[in-house]
Amino acid sequence: MDDAQVIEPYRTGICLVGIESATSDALRFLITHCNELQRSFEFELIPLNPGDPLVQQLKAPRAITADAKFNSLVEGFAGRQKAFESRLADAFDLKPCSHPSYVIISLARFTNGFYAWGRNETEIIALGGWERAFAPPSLAEYALTITLRLAASSAVPALESERHLGTLGCLMDFNQSLDTVRFKVLNSFICADCRRVLSAGRGDQAYKDLLLLLGKTWLGESQNALSPAGICRKLGYDLFLTRGIKPSWWETVSGKLLGDAVTETIKLVAALLLALLLLRLGLKAAGG
Incomplete structure (x- = not known):
């Protein structure tokens, strides 16, 4: 596709469920900062309905079985959430949110070991299986990279058919477990096949923008108070020290x-x- 044909960025609604405040604050900042860095993708933090049955299940401490009942909750989430957002917007006389898809970042855990699961317009990131040994990179960087992958495949559905079994360090790698996700998080790479499909769907600028975000050189150093990494540290989450789901006392x-x-x-x-x-x-x- 000619880049001139792609005018509007692809917008994704982002929801965080059950994540500790320091980690949540840093992650929300990093996700919204991505909007400033490029123009192909936009990420919109949205208010969740705390009473939604899917939200309640994702907060529960037990592992989730992705059975027909659960999948039905996922399939209906977008409709329920959009109705909730519409009511909120009307109450405050605001323009409603505008996004064709949702990514829910949670500390849920699936019994099948999957760390991402989706139906229709909704994708769930389940980081409940996180272990300190997975760092570096930090859990926040994992969540950010997986969010980019899900946003890209929602914007260009054909990318899902390009996912490959072998590990290339490509954004679209199929990783069976969280520990192998680190290779796509640590790299800034989209393989030739995935680039071809992405560029055909959203233009080559989308490819360039994703590489920019994946590279993470924009994070800077945590000792620089004005850099994104420095701001995260002030929010209580040091990207280069934190190894767990939330910062430990020692960290x-x-x-x-x-x-x-x-x-x-x-x-x-x-x-x-x-x-x-x-x-x-x-x-x-x-x-x-």
């Missing part, structure tokens, strides 16, 4: 100590430079 303390150490080092260097400058000026004055 929180370590991140603060590291940040304080960098700040104090900068202050010390500045003081030394000032002292040297004053000494030099003093010597010049004495010799002058």
Whole structure:
């Protein structure tokens, strides 16, 4: 497809279920920051109906069996959610949300071991099987990459038929378990076959934009307070230290100590430079 034909970005509604506040805040920031970085995809955080039966099941501590009853809940979610959003929009006299598909990021766990499951316009990311050994990268980076994969395949449904059994580090790799997902998270790669289908469906700019987001160089360093990684650290989630579903006590303390150490080092260097400058000026004055 000619890029000139693709005018509107593909928008995905994003819902978070049962995720701790520090992790949730960082993840929501990273997802919405993706909107600033490119124009092919948009991600819209939406308010969930807490009483929705699917939401209630995803919050439950027990593993979920993806049987006919559960699949029926997933299939009907988009209709129920859109009706809920419409009621909210009317109550506040606002324009309703506009997205053809949903991605629900949760800490649910499926009995079949799958980490992603979907029906109709709704895809579920289930990170309840997360283990600390899966990091690096962090759980937030896993969730972000899987969200990009699901958004891409919703925008271009033909991509689903291109998913491959072998692991290439490609966004569309089929990964049987969460531990092997790390290769697509750590890489910024879309294979030639998937690129061809993606570009045919949404234009080559969509391919370029996905590579940009997957590369994650835009995250920056956590010691830079203005970088996305630095903002995440201020929100309580250090992308480069956190290994669990949420930051542990030690990871929180370590991140603060590291940040304080960098700040104090900068202050010390500045003081030394000032002292040297004053000494030099003093010597010049004495010799002058």
